[in-house]
Amino acid sequence: MSKLNDKRIIPIACPLIGDEEIKAVIRVLKSGMLAQGKEVEMFEKEFAEYIGVDYAVAVCNGTVALDLALKCLEIRPGDEVITTPFTFIASANCILFQGARPVFADINERTFNIDPDSILEKITDRTKAIIPVHLYGHPAEMSAIMEIAEDHKLYVIEDCAQAHGAEYRGKKVGSIGTAGCFSFYPTKNMTTGEGGMITTNDRKIYNKAKLLRDHGQTRKYHHEILGYNYRMTNIAAAMGRVQLKKLEMWLKIRERNAKILINEIRKIRGLIPPYVEPHVRHAWHQFVIRVTNEFPLTRDELAHALENHGIQTAIHYPKPIHLQPLYQNLGYDKNECPAAIKVSKEVLSLPVHPAVSLDDIKYMVKTLRELATGK
Ligand SMILES: *Cc1c(COP(=O)(O)O)cnc(C)c1O
Numbered sequence: 001m002s003k004l005n006d007k008r009i010i011p012i013a014c015p016l017i018g019d020e021e022i023k024a025v026i027r028v029l030k031s032g033m034l035a036q037g038k039e040v041e042m043f044e045k046e047f048a049e050y051i052g053v054d055y056a057v058a059v060c061n062g063t064v065a066l067d068l069a070l071k072c073l074e075i076r077p078g079d080e081v082i083t084t085p086f087t088f089i090a091s092a093n094c095i096l097f098q099g100a101r102p103v104f105a106d107i108n109e110r111t112f113n114i115d116p117d118s119i120l121e122k123i124t125d126r127t128k129a130i131i132p133v134h135l136y137g138h139p140a141e142m143s144a145i146m147e148i149a150e151d152h153k154l155y156v157i158e159d160c161a162q163a164h165g166a167e168y169r170g171k172k173v174g175s176i177g178t179a180g181c182f183s184f185y186p187t188k189n190m191t192t193g194e195g196g197m198i199t200t201n202d203r204k205i206y207n208k209a210k211l212l213r214d215h216g217q218t219r220k221y222h223h224e225i226l227g228y229n230y231r232m233t234n235i236a237a238a239m240g241r242v243q244l245k246k247l248e249m250w251l252k253i254r255e256r257n258a259k260i261l262i263n264e265i266r267k268i269r270g271l272i273p274p275y276v277e278p279h280v281r282h283a284w285h286q287f288v289i290r291v292t293n294e295f296p297l298t299r300d301e302l303a304h305a306l307e308n309h310g311i312q313t314a315i316h317y318p319k320p321i322h323l324q325p326l327y328q329n330l331g332y333d334k335n336e337c338p339a340a341i342k343v344s345k346e347v348l349s350l351p352v353h354p355a356v357s358l359d360d361i362k363y364m365v366k367t368l369r370e371l372a373t374g375k
Contacts, residue, residue, distance in 0.1 A: 008363065012312040013187040014355040016250070017239075024238040031234075036214070039234035043241050047182075047197055050165075050244060051174045055206035057198045058232040058240075059213055062161045062183025065196035066094035066131070068230060069157045069179045072208040075100050075128055082122050083131040083159075084114040085320035086340040091133050091159045092321045103127070104322050106337040110275045112136060112288065112347075115339070116144035123148075129155040134163035134173050136316070136349075137189070137254075137283030138276065142168045142176045149177075157181060160199075164189040165251045166283035174199040184236070189250065189285050190243035192236035253354040254284035257361055261287060261350065264365040268372045270295025272346075286316055287352035290343065296374055299348055306350075309367045314349045 028039060040058050048056035059065050075081060077099035083091050085104040095102040105118035112135045119130060130149060132140035140158075149156045156177030160166075164182060166173045174180025179202070184195035198209050211218065216227030258274070265273040272290040276282050291299040303313045320340040322332040350364065 008360070009310040010312060010351045010356060010360050010364065012314045012349060012351050014353055015186040015191050016246070016354060018242075018246075020242045021239045024242050025235055028234045028238045033234055035233055036231040037234045039237040039241065040232050043232075043237035043244070044197070046241060046244055048199060050247075051172045051180065051199045053175045053180075053199045054201045055199070055203070057206060057209040057213060058237060059196040059198065059209075059230045060232055061194045062181060062185065062188075062196040063090040063094065064228075064230045065181035065183070065198050066090060066157065066159065067097050068209050068212055068228075069181055069198055069205070070094055070098050070100075070129070071212055072205045073129060073155050073157075073178065078126060079128040080124060080126045081129045081131060082114075082119055082127060084133055084135070084340070085322045085337050086112060086317065086343065087133040087135055087159070087321065088161070088317070089321060089324065089326075090161075091131055092327075095131070100128070101126075102321075102327075104320075104332070104337050104340075106339045107343065108141075109339045109343050111138055111141075111277060112343065113138060113140040114145075116141050116148060118337075119145065119148055123152055123154075127152065127154060129157060129178075131157045131159055132177070133159040133161075134166055134283075136274070136288050137163045137166050137285035138274070139163065139166050139168035139173050139280045139282075141277075142173075146176065155179075161185075161188065162285035163283045165247055165281070167281035169279050175201070178202065179205055184240055184243075189254075189283055190240070190247050192232070192240040192243070195232055195236045195240060250354040251283060254352055255282070257352045257356050258282070258284045258287050260358075260361050261352065261365070265289060265368065268295075268368060270372065271368070284352050286314075286349045288316065288347050288349050290346040291348055292346060295372065297371060299346060302371060303348055305371050306367065311364055311367060312351060315344075315347060316349050317347075318344060320344050 079100040092102040158177040158180040161183035180199040182197040184192040216225040262273040
């Protein structure tokens with residue numbers, strides 16, 4: 001291993017901000033129109049067109065996008081909403097925000113996504129909606145989920161926070177369910193610093209989301225309903241418009257990196273590379289391997305060893321949501337969703353983002369091979 005390699009650090013995430021983003025932000029700053037305005041409107045139009053929906057509503061983060069979508073659908077106390085426990089906490093907390101009850105369905109351990117058979121088992125006469133999460137950028141099994149939703153008259157809110165540009169049977173995620181919710185946090189596939197977006201083909205949801213986003217005003221200082229300030233700034237939107245133009249290029253680099261890693265990791269005993277369903281386009285937000293008992297190091301030892309070699313890793317997610325103190329205090333059963341619990345002990349995310357070069361990939365593979373053979 002060369003000296004250079006010893007000093008190299010490959011971060012697990014890296015927002016890519018170029019001169020174009022900087023120029024766009026400066027243009028807005030100089031205009032004096034900083035809060036929600038024309039830039040936000042343009043970003044919404046361009047994002048809706050990219051996803052292939054009629055409408056998009058920009059908001060201040062992805063958590064708020066989920067919250068607003070559920071408010072538009074009038075999810076309220078007494079209602080149940082089914083989601084996965086193997087995701088970021090916001091996917092379930094948005095249900096608690098409404099005073100409704102999150103009900104957890106287990107996952108398919110190959111794709112890490114919610115298992116449609118488990119959804120069916122969890123449906124009651126109080127169930128109002130399903131929130132599938134396209135985890136790590138791999139689309140959830142939307143055909144089966146939409147069929148269940150139609151049979152039981154349920155709404156489907158897609159959590160697309162990790163899946164900008166991912167496709168399911170040729171359709172972009174965020175265009176399949178009742179509504180889609182995106183995040184533009186700095187670690188996501190594109191960023192506005194903080195930001196979020198709701199996508200939908202339903203004009204009623206669109207109108208209501210716009211109303212709720214801005215104090216329930218139908219015109220200035222005329223408030224029809226209880227609304228919020230969930231607006232995006234023109235500064236954030238200007239960044240987002242530039243990032244959206246670069247997204248396809250970045251997705252291609254993520255895919256290139258992922259394909260090489262899969263082919264190499266497949267040959268290492270004890271490591272399971274991510275699985276990709278043949279009918280999806282993966283957005284490769286995270287590249288997540290499973291470390292099994294057949295590998296000479298535990299998952300945590302491997303993470304530590306990689307860190308010592310300058311390769312940053314992360315665990316998405318070390319604890320399923322129903323095991324979090326917040327949910328344990330609400331009385332959730334520690335033993336439900338065994339697949340999610342099992343997988344949370346095996347997963348390890350490796351760098352795959354567009355700033356990871358072919359040289360970095362070679363170095364990562366070489367390091368993994370050495371650790372596997374104890375050299
Ligand atoms: C990031 C994320 C969110 C929340 O988005 P924020 O913009 O951070 O509020 C929601 N769901 C999932 C799956 C996420 O990864």
